[in-house]
Amino acid sequence: MASWRDEFELLCERCGYSIEGLAREGGCPECGHPVAASLPEARVGSAWQRGPGFGAWLATMLALARRPARTVRALRIERERSGRFAGVNIKWGAFLVALAATASLGAGWTTRSVPGLEGLAVTGPIGRGELAKLGLLYLGVWCLVAALLWGLSVVEYLGIRTFGRAHGKRITPTVAGAIVCHATAGWFGAALLVSLGHLLGAGMLRWALHHNVGLLRGPMMLSPGWLPLVGGLAGLMWFEIIVYAGVLRCKFANRERPDREPPTNAAPTGWENRLPD
Ligand SMILES: [Zn+2]
Structure with missing residues (x-):
């Protein structure tokens, strides 16, 4: 039976097995579902x-x-x-x-x-x-x-x-x-x-x-x-x-862990622009 620590733990979206930390090119050890297909970014x-x-x-x-x-x-x-x-x-x-x-x-x-x-x-x-x-x-x-x-x-x-x-x-x-x-x-x-x-x-x-x-x-x-x-x-x-x-x-749907979310589309601040190359 599937179990998880919290709502952000990466689970296989097909079977619910934890695939946290596995290579994205691989498959779920339990059912073979591609890891990449279970990543939060696969949900557009x-x-x-x-x-x-x-x-x-x-x-x-x-x-x-x-x-x-x-x-x-x-x-x-x-x-x-x-x-x-x-x-x-x-x-x-x-x-x-x-x-x-x-x-x-x-x-x-x-x-x-x-x-x-x-x-x-x-x-x-x-x-x-x-x-x-x-x-x-x-x-x-x-x-x-x-x-x-x-x-x-x-x-x-x-x-x-x-x-x-x-x-x-x-x-x-x-x-x-x-x-x-x-x-x-x-x-x-x-x-x-x-x-x-x-x-x-x-x-x-x-x-x-x-x-x-x-x-x-x-x-x-x-x-x-x-x-x-x-x-x-x-x-x-x-x-x-x-x-x-x-x-x-969506029974094992994954979402981005908030603290790990990359600052997407973050506009460069004035301070960053003034840094020398
Ligand atoms: Zn699976």
Whole structure:
């Protein structure tokens, strides 16, 4: 069974055997996996980890959708940038859902046919009171969705930490953080699909109310509810796939020991420049 002194000890990323101090050209004595493939620098990081920005966010989302296993295999084991990636996904995911809910409920797209929700719809001309109502509705939904997504992420984080302890995998707080934070891509996907599904469903509901659609009437009337549900489940599945792949590919992940980290890209100081050659 694999064992390690601390979270920085170099382990074979395949089997967990300690390969600290072995030549990088060699292989793991236990399973033959190349030592070089287990070095921290073999983890080049996600596009977002290499340099956050909108383009990097999009590239990371696409990579996590198309090749989740390969993307998490390259994750850098750190929490700061990963955490900001999660922040973006949860904040903007909540924004999408809140926007769709405000449009749907506040503007009365679906409200008038749902008993108990009629009061949320803005009926008269838009005044200060109506704007306040829409603002409160938006804010309420945003907080609810953000809290839900954040809470589910924390539960998953604790879950894989416990799994690691129980099964002898090195799922440290930093490893679990990097995995779960990247998995929040699934939350953004869920939020996008829930919002689009609800708006599409609202359109189908209105259509069914005014046209003869035969047997489709029932499903179409309920589509503002079940379409977002299907979208939300798809996003949840994406989240879980990334976490699963992450645990599989990062169970003995290595990271640079902080005190040994070389000062990369350190700009020469003025003092150094004044030294004679
Ligand atoms: Zn090995």
